[in-house]
Amino acid sequence: MATFARPYVVSWNLTYRCNLACEHCYLDAGGKPLVDTENFADRSELSTAECFEVVDQLAAFAPEAVTILTGGEPLLRRDILEIARYASEKGLWVVVGTNGVKITANLAQLLKDNGVRGMALSLDATDRNRHDAFRKVRGAFENTCHGARILAESGLPFIVQTTVGLHNASELRALAALAHGELGATVWNLYFLVQSGRGQFVTDLDPQRYDAVLQDLHDIQREYQGRMVVNAKCAPHAVRTLYERDPQSPLLRTYADGAGGCPAGTHYMGIRPNGDMTPCPYLPAFAGNVRAERIADVWNESPLFKDVRRRDELGGRCGACEFSTACSGCRARAWATTGGNLLAEDPLCSYEPGAHPEARVLLKPALSYGQPAQASLAWEPEAEARMKKIPAFVRGMVVKAVEDRCRKDGLSLVTTAALDEIRARMPVKPPFATR
């Protein structure tokens, strides 16, 4: 299917090294390794030359893919700037996922100069002692907040990300206020724990608490509407909560056209420090290794990637569910809790399918997500240039939505003024540059 033709987002763990040792780390990075299973045995790293080869392959196979350089702590790699520059020069959309501890004004400038488009910083608590205890290093909270303030001053866009578990489920509102009010984030991503790597030793939310968190999150989304984008990450059934609370919510649009649901292996792939390829970084099952195989071949031909895409064969409640095309449950969570069944139901969802049969039609499957931009109106050159600042995989959808709006407004030319007006009316401001 066209929508599986290539990954739009690649999460690339460049190293197992880390200057923190967080309790929930899915890579079991930093500190003393706790996971001794075979899929965590090879902790070698690709060399700079091997990383360049990966970039060459990605650029050819998945042009303009959002490429998240992460770890461990990617800023500990001496060649991080070289890799970022090489990738951005090849047209990949480079983002760095970091704990933020090492960021200085000089480094922020160097990252910018070497083509990094944005940063993602992790923060788990509003209380410094609890954050530091969770991250296992004193001063981590202070350093990460300091890093965020430096990024805000440097103009390098950043998002704040939090992993929610029992340890912080009661302080989400305070975390949102910290991210937006004190640190100036325009995007806050709330990740739901997957019991992978060291995450398997952390007490997770039960399905009822998970539901309560999704409801809180929806309230926070509404509260920050227009000011900060609040996303539930790796909680695909957030779409069900959203639908049940407000079937007219404009936020539901972000799940339509194939943009919602678990993207593992359909739009998303992970690369481990040693080059192992996986449909999702939280899913430590490997389809091949970049040292031995071509990325495109693994994406297209490997049984693992083919299996994880069989979303019309999901088991249990996910298989019977009217939300499955917009949700499909977390495949990594299903895999982790069943000893390897990629298609089992997501055990952390409490929904009994059948209560909302109409949702199957409303949340219809992939139509335009990931499709190339095809303009049918005339565009001012400046307006066209702005679209180039949007990640390629959503550009087609944005161009179509902009043109639909312009037609409704009786415009035959898309201008920057029209884009400004459309942006001002959006219920959710895009995190990427449209100005």
Ligand code: SF4
């Ligand atoms: S399997 Fe899907 S929902 Fe689960 S962690 Fe991976 S990408 Fe997220």
Ligand code: SF4
């Ligand atoms: S049953 Fe599965 S597909 Fe349905 S809402 Fe829950 S996780 Fe999603």
